[in-house]
Amino acid sequence: MTHPSTLTSNLTPQEIEALEDLSHREDIVIKPADKGSAIVVMDKPQYVQECLRQLQNTDFYTKLAVPIFTDSIPRIQQTVQKLLEEGNLHKKQADYLIGEQIPRSRRFYILPKIHKPRDTWPTPNMPPGRLTVSDCGSESYRIAEFIDFYLNPLSTKHKSYIKDTYDFVEKIKKEQIPPQSFLFSLDVDSLYTNIETPLGLQAIRNIFNKHPDPSRPDEALLNLLELSLTCNDFEFHGEYYLQTKGTAMGKKFAPAYANIYMAQWEETAFSKCSRLPHHYYRYLDDIWGIWDHSQQEFETFLQILNTHHKSIKIKSVTNDQTIDFLDTTVFKGPNFPVTHHLDLKVFFKETDTHALLHYRSHHPRHTFRGIDYVGLVFAFATEGRVGRSLARSFGGVSASPNLNLAS
Structure with a gap:
């Protein structure tokens, strides 16, 4: 027997009515910002124009007369059946990977980069967008999960790996x-x-060879990965397109795939360098380091990185005293001349709305596991009274007695 919930909505009837009205508006598009947790309301024609501007880049996309994702289904079924026959899957797993529902086409959309300087926007009232392709419900969505199951553990095995902000902080404190x-x-x-x-495929093959596993179906994984990368068609505004280079955000395996590729890129690029950073850490495409050689030698190092693979280009920021990285500002504090240790404090982009989930909000309890505890600990440790007030607001979260980030 189920009992009715005793919770009541924390929205007023007027607020609920306004949200329903907004959800049915056809002249606007509402998306979360690429960074900063803001919600952005865009004029639909301008949003479509920005999407089409990116899709017209023939280096990455080509227009299709008809979708091709249906052609991938028999190829996936054949590979899964072979995995089943060879004992790499049991029947329930094979059925899950093939799926029973009719797949839908992938959907293209963008997340507005409102943190970019306004003078770089393609039009005065429309920021550039980070392209994303929703893979949910596609013919290869579950295959992407299968690939990620094997790639993700391998993606953390390089020396520069950073799991998250907390991991970065723990590493930097010791240096x-x-x-x-x-x-x-x-x-x-x-x-x-x-x-x-x-x-990218060669990087995956190389890491498979470097970390052999008899129970891992390497060739099948490579075949499925190639299929997912080369048959990544999607729909936008009633038209179909094929991504001809790279992989889009939205693929389950994309972060692990990119991480493994970058690990090999680093290894081969560094082999060309006569000078290397004293410290070097990377979170996907964001890199932090310490350079203890000359500025000219750093420029040479940067030039080698920018010419190593023609598609990979690097932008750099340098400073003698302070640098922003992930959710931190890392700096040489007043004690640095004595301790030679860096200090850290929390960093927020100018567009950050500081929107965290309030512990009294009307959400299922498991949702609160997503609260940014690291951010709260930073606030508590580095922002004094404001941080403590913030921590109390979100359910009494406080800094660990073993985590001292304050300068």
Whole structure:
């Protein structure tokens, strides 16, 4: 017997009515911002124009007369059947991967980059967008899960790996920094879409060879991965397109795939360098490091990285004292001349709305596991009274007694 919920909505009838009205508006598009947790309301014609601007880039996309995702279904079924016959899957797993529902086409959309300087926007009232393809319900959605199951553990095995902000903080706290060094951050331009598929597949094959596993169906995984990358068609505004280079955000395996590719890119690029960073950490396409050689030698290092693979381009920021990275500002504090340890404080982009889920909000309890505890700990440890007030607002979260980030 089920009992009716005693919870009541924390929205007023007027607010509910307004949300329903907005959801049925056809002249606007509402999306979350690419960064900062803001909600962006866009004029639909301008949103469509920005999407089409990106889709007209023939280096990455080509228009299709008809979708091709249905052609992938028998190829997937054949590979899954072979995995079943060879004992790599049991029947229930094979049925799950093939699926019973009729697949739908992938859907293209963009997340507005409102954090970009306004003078770089393609039109005055429309920011550039980060392309995303919704893979949910597609013919290869479950196959992408299967690929990620094997790639994800391998994607963490390189020396520069950072799991998240908390992991970065724990690493940096232990590092001693040469006094005359400077800090740098690097950003890979549009990493996902700039990974050339042959090079990406070779990186996966190489890591399979480096970490052999008799129970892992390497050839089947490579076949399914190639299928997912080369048959990544999608729908937008009633038209069909094929992504001809890289992989789009939305594929379950995309972060692990990009991480493995970048790990090989680093290894081969660094082999060309006579000087390397004193410290070097990477979170997907965001890189942080310490350089203890000359500025000219850093420029040479950067030039080697930018010419190593023609599709991978790096943007850099350097500073003698401070650098922003992920959710942190890393800096040489007043004690640095003595300790040679860096200090950290929380960093927010100008467009950040500081929107965290309130512990009294009308959500299922499991949802609260997604609260950014690291951000709250940063706030508590580095922002004094404001941080403590923020922590109390979100259910009494406080800093760990073993985590001292304050300078």
